[in-house]
Amino acid sequence: MSSNAIQKLKEYFERFPGIGPRQAQRFVYWLLNEDSQFTNELSGLLFELKRGVKQCGECFRFYTSNECRLCQDKSRDNSRLLVVEKDVDLENIEKTGIYSGHYFVLGDIVPLGQILPKNIRLKELFSRAEQEAKKGLKEIILAFNATAEGDNTIRYLEKILEPLAKKYSIKISGFGRGLSTGTELEYIDRDTLKNALENRK
Numbered sequence: 001m002s003s004n005a006i007q008k009l010k011e012y013f014e015r016f017p018g019i020g021p022r023q024a025q026r027f028v029y030w031l032l033n034e035d036s037q038f039t040n041e042l043s044g045l046l047f048e049l050k051r052g053v054k055q056c057g058e059c060f061r062f063y064t065s066n067e068c069r070l071c072q073d074k075s076r077d078n079s080r081l082l083v084v085e086k087d088v089d090l091e092n093i094e095k096t097g098i099y100s101g102h103y104f105v106l107g108d109i110v111p112l113g114q115i116l117p118k119n120i121r122l123k124e125l126f127s128r129a130e131q132e133a134k135k136g137l138k139e140i141i142l143a144f145n146a147t148a149e150g151d152n153t154i155r156y157l158e159k160i161l162e163p164l165a166k167k168y169s170i171k172i173s174g175f176g177r178g179l180s181t182g183t184e185l186e187y188i189d190r191d192t193l194k195n196a197l198e199n200r201k
């Protein structure tokens, strides 16, 4: 491995969420100490990752089965649409078994400076909500981290969805507001989640 490859890989790890330069460097040197079977398997998995995984055109989550089981499941509650930042948040809420409505993965949050990140699916959210409104949608639940950015995202989405909410009499509720400050949906436990869902406003 050339020093160029070390540097390059470090830069790639730095782009991972929550990873700084020092951690990125640790990852690279940790990998160098692993045997080649491990690194070969890892690179094989990375190669396969995008090929075996599809993204749902309705909720935008990633899935590996034939169809998105959440959007195609006819027994789910059509009256509710829950919006989250990322796949992990959706998985975490779904795992608790206390929510049976539909989902939408926004892809990012609205930062405080209000310069919108390029991966955020605002237009897609609006058209999904409109499409669901015609099928009996009664409530949109905005489920974001109990952080300043999460609050900001909720306020921003409320503004965007307001015309639709008025037109179709849809209730828009915020979810993170009942949580203690700093709570992240990715790490929340079942009881706290259940509480937040029941006490949404």
Ligand SMILES: [Zn+2]
Pocket: 056, 057, 058, 059, 060, 061, 068, 069, 070, 071, 072
């Ligand atoms: Zn889906």
